[in-house]
Amino acid sequence: MRRPLPLPRGFYLRSTTTIARALLGKLLIHESPQGRCGGIVVEAEAYLRDDPASHAFHGKTPRNAPMFGPPGHAYVYFTYGNHFCFNAVCRREGIAEAVLIRAIEPTSGIDLMRARRRRNELRDLCSGPGKLCQALRLGRDQNELDLCGGSVLTIYEGETVPRKRIVTTTRIGLGENRAADWPLRFYVRHSEFTSRK
Protein backbone atom coordinates (compact mmCIF):
# COMPACT_ATOMS: atom_id res chain seq x y z
CA MET A 1 0.00 0.00 0.00
CA ARG A 2 1.27 3.45 -0.90
CA ARG A 3 2.17 5.55 2.07
CA PRO A 4 -0.39 8.39 2.23
CA LEU A 5 0.69 11.96 1.58
CA PRO A 6 0.55 14.74 4.18
CA LEU A 7 -2.51 16.96 3.93
CA PRO A 8 -1.43 20.10 2.04
CA ARG A 9 -1.37 23.57 3.57
CA GLY A 10 -4.47 24.50 1.57
CA PHE A 11 -6.48 21.90 3.50
CA TYR A 12 -6.29 24.21 6.52
CA LEU A 13 -7.43 27.35 4.69
CA ARG A 14 -11.12 26.48 4.42
CA SER A 15 -13.75 27.23 7.03
CA THR A 16 -12.75 25.68 10.34
CA THR A 17 -16.01 23.76 10.73
CA THR A 18 -15.44 22.24 7.29
CA ILE A 19 -11.90 21.32 8.31
CA ALA A 20 -13.09 19.73 11.57
CA ARG A 21 -15.45 17.43 9.61
CA ALA A 22 -12.84 16.77 6.93
CA LEU A 23 -10.22 15.73 9.50
CA LEU A 24 -12.34 12.73 10.49
CA GLY A 25 -10.86 9.66 8.82
CA LYS A 26 -7.42 11.28 8.43
CA LEU A 27 -4.23 9.87 9.93
CA LEU A 28 -2.35 11.61 12.77
CA ILE A 29 1.19 10.27 13.15
CA HIS A 30 3.98 11.21 15.58
CA GLU A 31 7.47 9.93 14.69
CA SER A 32 8.64 10.06 18.30
CA PRO A 33 12.13 9.10 19.46
CA GLN A 34 10.64 5.92 20.90
CA GLY A 35 8.90 5.01 17.66
CA ARG A 36 6.10 5.78 15.27
CA CYS A 37 2.62 6.01 16.73
CA GLY A 38 -0.78 7.40 15.86
CA GLY A 39 -4.11 6.58 14.31
CA ILE A 40 -7.27 7.68 12.55
CA VAL A 41 -9.08 10.81 13.71
CA VAL A 42 -12.58 9.91 14.90
CA GLU A 43 -13.58 13.00 16.93
CA ALA A 44 -12.84 16.73 16.56
CA GLU A 45 -14.12 20.13 17.68
CA ALA A 46 -13.92 23.51 15.96
CA TYR A 47 -12.89 26.69 17.81
CA LEU A 48 -13.64 29.90 15.93
CA ARG A 49 -12.96 33.63 15.90
CA ASP A 50 -15.32 35.49 18.22
CA ASP A 51 -15.98 32.19 19.98
CA PRO A 52 -16.28 32.70 23.76
CA ALA A 53 -15.01 29.15 24.29
CA SER A 54 -11.79 29.74 22.35
CA HIS A 55 -8.52 30.42 24.12
CA ALA A 56 -8.00 33.25 21.64
CA PHE A 57 -11.25 35.03 22.54
CA HIS A 58 -9.53 37.48 24.91
CA GLY A 59 -6.68 38.20 22.54
CA LYS A 60 -3.18 36.95 21.91
CA THR A 61 -1.04 35.61 24.76
CA PRO A 62 2.20 33.63 24.77
CA ARG A 63 0.19 30.48 25.33
CA ASN A 64 -2.33 30.84 22.49
CA ALA A 65 0.06 32.52 20.03
CA PRO A 66 0.21 29.44 17.76
CA MET A 67 -3.49 29.88 17.01
CA PHE A 68 -2.65 33.23 15.41
CA GLY A 69 0.17 31.70 13.40
CA PRO A 70 0.21 30.05 9.99
CA PRO A 71 -2.22 27.20 9.18
CA GLY A 72 -1.31 23.55 9.25
CA HIS A 73 0.71 23.81 12.45
CA ALA A 74 0.19 22.28 15.89
CA TYR A 75 -1.17 24.13 18.91
CA VAL A 76 -0.49 21.98 21.98
CA TYR A 77 -1.55 23.48 25.30
CA PHE A 78 -1.38 22.46 28.92
CA THR A 79 -4.59 22.45 30.93
CA TYR A 80 -6.05 21.49 34.30
CA GLY A 81 -2.54 21.35 35.67
CA ASN A 82 -1.81 17.92 34.22
CA HIS A 83 -3.01 17.39 30.66
CA PHE A 84 -2.09 18.45 27.14
CA CYS A 85 -4.51 18.93 24.25
CA PHE A 86 -3.62 18.92 20.55
CA ASN A 87 -5.08 21.26 17.92
CA ALA A 88 -4.54 21.81 14.21
CA VAL A 89 -4.33 25.53 13.45
CA CYS A 90 -6.69 26.71 10.68
CA ARG A 91 -7.23 29.82 8.51
CA ARG A 92 -4.61 32.25 7.35
CA GLU A 93 -2.06 33.75 9.71
CA GLY A 94 -3.64 36.33 12.00
CA ILE A 95 -7.04 34.57 12.22
CA ALA A 96 -7.06 32.50 15.39
CA GLU A 97 -9.07 29.37 14.63
CA ALA A 98 -8.23 25.72 15.29
CA VAL A 99 -9.58 22.18 15.45
CA LEU A 100 -9.16 20.25 18.69
CA ILE A 101 -8.49 16.57 17.99
CA ARG A 102 -10.41 14.79 20.76
CA ALA A 103 -9.95 11.13 19.84
CA ILE A 104 -8.24 8.81 17.39
CA GLU A 105 -8.51 5.12 16.57
CA PRO A 106 -5.07 3.67 17.35
CA THR A 107 -3.38 2.05 14.34
CA SER A 108 0.40 2.53 14.76
CA GLY A 109 2.70 1.97 17.72
CA ILE A 110 -0.03 0.42 19.79
CA ASP A 111 2.30 -1.27 22.28
CA LEU A 112 4.23 1.97 22.73
CA MET A 113 0.99 3.80 23.43
CA ARG A 114 -0.11 1.07 25.84
CA ALA A 115 3.11 1.54 27.78
CA ARG A 116 2.77 5.32 27.92
CA ARG A 117 -0.87 5.14 28.97
CA ARG A 118 -0.41 2.16 31.27
CA ARG A 119 -3.59 0.76 29.80
CA ASN A 120 -4.13 -2.32 27.65
CA GLU A 121 -7.59 -1.70 26.22
CA LEU A 122 -7.38 -0.18 22.74
CA ARG A 123 -10.39 1.98 23.54
CA ASP A 124 -8.62 3.52 26.54
CA LEU A 125 -5.53 4.66 24.64
CA CYS A 126 -6.69 7.73 22.70
CA SER A 127 -10.38 8.27 23.58
CA GLY A 128 -10.00 11.86 24.80
CA PRO A 129 -7.82 14.90 24.10
CA GLY A 130 -5.61 14.41 27.14
CA LYS A 131 -5.37 10.67 26.60
CA LEU A 132 -4.25 10.90 23.00
CA CYS A 133 -1.56 13.43 23.90
CA GLN A 134 -0.26 11.07 26.57
CA ALA A 135 -0.37 8.10 24.17
CA LEU A 136 1.40 9.97 21.34
CA ARG A 137 3.62 11.88 23.78
CA LEU A 138 2.53 15.29 22.57
CA GLY A 139 3.59 18.17 24.80
CA ARG A 140 5.39 21.50 24.77
CA ASP A 141 8.09 20.17 22.46
CA GLN A 142 5.50 19.43 19.78
CA ASN A 143 3.82 22.84 20.01
CA GLU A 144 3.94 24.78 16.72
CA LEU A 145 5.29 21.85 14.68
CA ASP A 146 4.38 21.82 10.99
CA LEU A 147 1.71 19.20 10.28
CA CYS A 148 2.14 19.33 6.50
CA GLY A 149 5.18 17.07 6.26
CA GLY A 150 7.89 19.35 7.60
CA SER A 151 8.32 17.76 11.02
CA VAL A 152 7.94 14.59 13.10
CA LEU A 153 4.24 15.35 13.60
CA THR A 154 2.07 14.97 10.50
CA ILE A 155 -1.56 14.56 9.46
CA TYR A 156 -1.87 12.37 6.38
CA GLU A 157 -4.64 12.01 3.85
CA GLY A 158 -6.96 9.10 4.52
CA GLU A 159 -10.58 8.17 4.26
CA THR A 160 -13.20 10.82 3.56
CA VAL A 161 -15.98 10.06 6.02
CA PRO A 162 -19.38 10.49 4.33
CA ARG A 163 -21.65 13.08 5.91
CA LYS A 164 -24.16 10.40 6.84
CA ARG A 165 -21.56 8.85 9.13
CA ILE A 166 -20.68 12.13 10.86
CA VAL A 167 -22.55 13.06 14.04
CA THR A 168 -22.72 16.76 14.99
CA THR A 169 -23.17 17.76 18.64
CA THR A 170 -22.27 20.47 21.12
CA ARG A 171 -18.72 20.65 22.39
CA ILE A 172 -17.51 18.90 25.55
CA GLY A 173 -16.40 20.47 28.78
CA LEU A 174 -17.56 24.06 28.27
CA GLY A 175 -19.13 25.88 31.20
CA GLU A 176 -22.07 28.27 31.08
CA ASN A 177 -21.93 31.40 28.91
CA ARG A 178 -19.20 29.81 26.85
CA ALA A 179 -21.01 29.04 23.61
CA ALA A 180 -21.76 25.63 25.08
CA ASP A 181 -24.68 25.19 22.69
CA TRP A 182 -22.77 25.77 19.44
CA PRO A 183 -22.83 22.60 17.28
CA LEU A 184 -19.11 22.35 16.63
CA ARG A 185 -18.23 18.83 17.76
CA PHE A 186 -18.04 16.11 15.13
CA TYR A 187 -17.44 12.39 15.47
CA VAL A 188 -17.68 9.21 13.44
CA ARG A 189 -20.99 7.45 14.09
CA HIS A 190 -20.63 4.08 15.84
CA SER A 191 -16.88 4.47 16.35
CA GLU A 192 -15.63 2.56 19.40
CA PHE A 193 -12.88 5.08 19.94
CA THR A 194 -14.59 8.41 20.65
CA SER A 195 -14.39 10.06 24.06
CA ARG A 196 -18.05 9.42 24.84
CA LYS A 197 -20.66 6.95 23.67
Add this chain to the structure above:
DNA sequence: TGAGTGATTGACT
Protein backbone atom coordinates in the same frame (compact mmCIF):
# COMPACT_ATOMS: atom_id res chain seq x y z
C1' DT B 1 -1.07 40.03 44.14
C1' DG B 2 -4.50 36.63 44.69
C1' DA B 3 -8.92 34.17 43.95
C1' DG B 4 -11.48 31.78 40.45
C1' DT B 5 -11.87 28.97 36.27
C1' DG B 6 -10.79 25.73 32.73
C1' DA B 7 -11.22 22.63 25.27
C1' DT B 8 -9.40 16.64 31.50
C1' DT B 9 -8.60 12.35 33.56
C1' DG B 10 -8.51 8.63 36.87
C1' DA B 11 -9.09 7.15 41.54
C1' DC B 12 -12.31 6.79 44.79
C1' DT B 13 -17.24 6.74 47.53
Add this chain to the structure above:
DNA sequence: GTCAATCACTCAT
Protein backbone atom coordinates in the same frame (compact mmCIF):
# COMPACT_ATOMS: atom_id res chain seq x y z
C1' DG C 1 -21.64 10.46 41.88
C1' DT C 2 -17.18 13.33 44.01
C1' DC C 3 -12.61 15.12 43.90
C1' DA C 4 -7.60 15.96 43.44
C1' DA C 5 -4.00 16.80 40.29
C1' DT C 6 -1.87 21.97 40.66
C1' DC C 7 -0.66 25.28 35.31
C1' DA C 8 -2.00 29.47 32.48
C1' DC C 9 -4.86 32.82 32.21
C1' DT C 10 -8.65 36.43 33.50
C1' DC C 11 -10.43 39.54 36.43
C1' DA C 12 -10.86 41.89 40.74
C1' DT C 13 -8.56 44.04 44.25
